[in-house]
Amino acid sequence: RHQKVLEEAPAPNLPEQARADILQACVHACQLMQYRGAGTFEFLFEDGEFFFIEMNTRVQVEHPVTEMVTGVDIIEQQLRIAAGLGLELQQEDIEVRGHAIECRINAEDPTTFLPSPGKIESFYAPGGAGIRLDSHIYPGYSIPPYYDSMIAKLIAHGKDRETSLARMRQALDEMILTGIKTNIPLHKDLILQDKNFCSQAMDIHYLEKHLLKQVEEEKKAETA
Structure with a gap:
């Protein structure tokens, strides 16, 4: 379906010069x-070049990773602009600190990606240093089948990527959500424990190829 399931900031494996060039292009366009x-x-980045895809003139789903590494409340600043108050900060006030990863928690089957509406029986939100959970759910909440399947965003921040990954693993282990199927197992088993993901050796086709490899391995196991 070509839907994002995980986001992180800063973008791994992106050269600093390319990052600066992309930033300048965005500022100039605005x-x-x-x-x-x-x-x-x-943008897409390949072979040292970046290519514009689109601009979303709104607050993105993944805005928490930007907030976590910059300390800027994007929603607050958006409301200030709408109220005619203007921004409270300048470009030089924004400094990237550490690394953040966001897992989109979806009410869907982790193997077929089909929606899994229903009533939540139990829910426990993880916590701890660097952990943030954005959600509206609670025990007894009924997830309707009519809307997007995302029900929560779990974000982990740390001094570096390794730290944020470790905190995300712990948070995913702590999170309890029963009564429906979710993609938490996908995040735990296929993403955060995969050596290629952890070593930053991935591209936009990473998940697609990873899932295909898993299916092939399961078929081999069945015929063995």
Whole structure:
């Protein structure tokens, strides 16, 4: 379905010069458009070059990873702009600190990715240093089948990528959500424990290839 299931910031394996060039391109585009408000530019990066995909003129689902590494409350700043108050900070005030990873928790089957609506029987939110959970769910809440399947965003922040990964593993282990199927097992078993993901050896086709490999291994095991 080509849907994001995990986001992180800063983008791993992106050269600092490319990061600076992308930032400058985004700022220049906003100046030309006289754009006001929160927005996100999306690019693909390959062979030392970056390619523009689209701009989303809204607050993105993955905005918490930006907030965690910059300390900027994007929603607050968006509301200030809408109220005519303007921003409270300048570009030089924004400094990236550490690394953040966000797992989208979806009410869906982790193997077929089909929606899994229903009533939540029990729910325990993880916590601890660097952990943030954005959600509206609670025990007894009924997830309708009519909307997007995302029911929570779990974010982990640390001084570096290794620390944020370790905190995310712990948070996923602590999180309890019963009564419906979720993609928590996908995050735990296929992503955060995979050596290629942990070593940053991935691209936009990483999950697709990883799942295909798992299916092939299961078929071999069945015929062995």
